[in-house]
Amino acid sequence: MASFPLDVNEKLIARSRTVGELLAPTSPFDKKCGRENWTVAFAPDGSYFAWSQGHRIVKLVPWSQCLNNFLLHGTKNVANSISTRLSRQNSDSGQKNKPCEHIIDCGDIVWSLAFGSSVPEKQSRCVNIEWHRFKFGQDQLLLATGLNNGRIKIWDVYTGKLLLNLMDHTEVVRDLTFAPDGSLILVSASRDKTLRVWDLKDDGNMMKVLRGHQNWVYGCAFSPDSSILCSVGASKAVFLWDMDKYSMIRKLEGHHNDVVACEFSPDGALLATASYDTRVYVWDPHIGVILMEFGHLFPPPTPIFAGGANDRWVRSVSFSHDGLHIASLADDKMVRFWRIDEDHPVQVAPLNNGLCCTFSTDGSVLAAGTQDGSVYFWATPKQVSSLQHLCRMAIRRVMPTSLVKNLPIPSKVVEFLCYQI
Numbered sequence: 237m238a239s240f241p242l243d244v245n246e247k248l249i250a251r252s253r254t255v256g257e258l259l260a261p262t263s264p265f266d267k268k269c270g271r272e273n274w275t276v277a278f279a280p281d282g283s284y285f286a287w288s289q290g291h292r293i294v295k296l297v298p299w300s301q302c303l304n305n306f307l308l309h310g311t312k313n314v315a316n317s318i319s320t321r322l323s324r325q326n327s328d329s330g331q332k333n334k335p336c337e338h339i340i341d342c343g344d345i346v347w348s349l350a351f352g353s354s355v356p357e358k359q360s361r362c363v364n365i366e367w368h369r370f371k372f373g374q375d376q377l378l379l380a381t382g383l384n385n386g387r388i389k390i391w392d393v394y395t396g397k398l399l400l401n402l403m404d405h406t407e408v409v410r411d412l413t414f415a416p417d418g419s420l421i422l423v424s425a426s427r428d429k430t431l432r433v434w435d436l437k438d439d440g441n442m443m444k445v446l447r448g449h450q451n452w453v454y455g456c457a458f459s460p461d462s463s464i465l466c467s468v469g470a471s472k473a474v475f476l477w478d479m480d481k482y483s484m485i486r487k488l489e490g491h492h493n494d495v496v497a498c499e500f501s502p503d504g505a506l507l508a509t510a511s512y513d514t515r516v517y518v519w520d521p522h523i524g525v526i527l528m529e530f531g532h533l534f535p536p537p538t539p540i541f542a543g544g545a546n547d548r549w550v551r552s553v554s555f556s557h558d559g560l561h562i563a564s565l566a567d568d569k570m571v572r573f574w575r576i577d578e579d580h581p582v583q584v585a586p587l588n589n590g591l592c593c594t595f596s597t598d599g600s601v602l603a604a605g606t607q608d609g610s611v612y613f614w615a616t617p618k619q620v621s622s623l624q625h626l627c628r629m630a631i632r633r634v635m636p637t638s639l640v641k642n643l644p645i646p647s648k649v650v651e652f653l654c655y656q657i
Contacts (some may be wrong), residue, residue, distance in 0.1 A: 252573065252585040252614040255601055256306035260289050260609030273605030275349040279377060282418070282597035283335055284393055286379055288346040290609035294381055296393065298335035299596070306613075338396040340381070342389055348382030351393070352414035352422060353438065374384050378436065380422055382409025388424055389635060390436060400440040411455040415462040415479070423465060425453040431467055433482070444482045450471055454496040459504045460633065464521065465576055467506055468495035474509055476521055488519055490526050499555045505632035506576070506655060508562055510553035513537070515566050518576060520654065522637040527655055530574050532566045552560045552592045557599040559629050565590040566603055573617050574600075576655065585614045628653055 260271065271290035277297065278285055283300045354376035377393040386405035391398055406429035415421040420436040422445075431446035431453060451470035458465055464485070465477040474488035474495050493513035500507050500521070507521040514537060518528035533548040552565040561582075562574045569588050572581040589607040594614065596603065602614050631640070631653060640653045651657045 239302060249288065249581055250583045252571070252602075252616070254585070255613040255615050256302070257613070258287070258295075258302070270345050271609045272591060272607050273609045273611065274347045276492045276594055276603045276605045276611055277349045277351055277379075278597050279351045279393065279604070280353045280355070280597065281377070283377070284351070284379075285596075285603065286349050286351070287603075287605055287611050288349060288609070290345075292340055292344055293344050294340040294346055294349065294379075296338040296340060296379065296396070298337065304405070315560070326409045333393075334428065336396075338391075338393075340391060340396060342381050342383055344387070346381050346382035347384060347408050347410055348380075348412045348424075350414050350422070352420050353381060353418060354378075354420055354437075354623045355418050370522040376420070376654075378414075379523045380412045380414070381503070382412050382424060382612045383425075384408050386426065386428070388412065388422075388434070390440065396418070400436065402434055402440050404442055405430070409624065410453060411473050413456050413458055413465075415458050415545035416460055417462040419462070421457050421462070421479075422602075423458070424455040425467055425469075427452045429453060429469075431456060431465070431477075433479075445479055446482065446484075447472065448475055452494075454494065455498050457500055459500060462502075463506060464504075466498045466500065466509075466521065468498045468509055470494045472511075474498070474519075485526050488521075488524050490517055491515065493535075493549075496551060497553045499553060501555050502557050503629040503632040505629075505637070506559075508553045508555055510550040510564060512549040514548040514550060514566070516550055516553050516562065516574075518562070518655075520637055529574060530564065530572075530573070531564070532564070532568065532570075545558075552594075552604075554594045554602070556595050556616060558619075558627065559598070560617040560619065560621060561599075561617055563602050563616075564592050565593045571602070571614065573606060575617075582617050587612060624652070628655075 238629040239285050269589045273288050276287040286296045289295045324448050377591050379393050381389045386407055388402040390410055392398035405426040405428050409424050409426050411425040414422050422434040429449045432442055433444040435441050435443050449469045453467055453469040456467045466480050467475045472491045476485040477486050491511040491513050493511050495509050495511045497510040509520045510516050516530040518524050519526055532550055549567045550564055554563045560575055564572050571585040571587050573583040576581050587604055593604040602616050604612050636656055
């Protein structure tokens with residue numbers, strides 16, 4: 237296992253270029269509680285960007301329009317100044333051809349967001365769709381919002397209309413993730429210590445409750461083929477679930493404090509987890525081994541101190557779509573961009589009070605949300621992927637570690653395919 241602790245003052249590291257900012261409007265009463273931007277999300281096709289602006293409000297904007305505004309008016313942009321608003325009296329005609337901005341009042345503090353697309357990558361798990369209340373088309377795009385009161389609201393992105401109100405969690409819905417296979421299967425993670433599986437093509441029917449966490453569940457993420465779910469939570473918890481059998485595969489042990497975020501690499505061969513223990517671990521989820529460690533405090537805290545407050549808690553982690561870069565956001569007012577084969581960040585950016593981050597669909601921009609409801613955007617490191625890496629990703633999309641290790645090829649090639657060199 238490679239250990240990559242770093243004091244950013246010791247190395248000359250490139251600063252990321254700011255692309256733009258979406259600044260939340262000042263609250264009329266300047267409420268300090270409820271303004272947090274806990275979640276940001278890009279639509280799978282790159283058409284929309286959504287974020288929790290605080291005080292029950294979710295902002296949904298066409299991403300290309302947002303980028304054009306940054307180019308025309310500079311990096312700063314008050315969130316309410318983006319043009320082309322959608323009138324309250326929505327008409328379905330023409331909406332899908334011309335993306336429009338929406339301001340959605342969710343009725344309670346928003347903790348989580350997720351886009352879901354019905355564009356199928358394989359046959360849907362749902363049958364008899366014609367008998368259901370909503371007949372989703374082949375280009376359906378939904379936005380799920382997880383709320384403070386335990387409810388999940390499902391919205392039509394094109395029209396801004398509320399479609400479903402899912403009520404079963406008893407505590408905050410901390411994270412949401414859609415299966416990437418187009419099935420519109422939604423998984424929610426909650427402080428009530430459970431994960432719940434919903435079938436939105438079956439009118440939001442709850443299919444399964446996944447139990448195993450002994451404390452709050454902070455986050456969840458699907459593998460690219462939708463077969464595995466990772467869930468993370470308090471008490472160092474990292475669990476992997478078989479989503480065909482709805483059973484636990486294994487627990488990943490190694491963190492020393494609450495684990496708050498997770499994401500798979502685009503080929504499914506790697507899993508990144510972020511923890512309050514100041515570390516990001518990159519795992520081989522198929523065998524449960526830690527391959528890389530990205531430290532945010534130097535020297536790394538011992539296990540007994542990693543469980544306490546140290547101003548270096550890692551709040552969020554995101555895997556770039558090139559499979560080479562990872563972004564992390566920590567309490568030390570810094571965003572870091574890492575390469576999976578480098579021992580230090582390749583770029584950094586300053587950010588006060590950051591809470592969440594995610595890469596854009598094409599991987600060219602990183603968006604990060606803050607405690608005051610604003611969003612900041614940076615250009616991500618640019619690098620042309622090698623042919624070897626592209627071949628590795630193509631192989632790992634269809635072949636788990638156990639099969640790779642049985643291939644009749646040189647050991648060094650096996651190590652490369654398993655991300656061990």
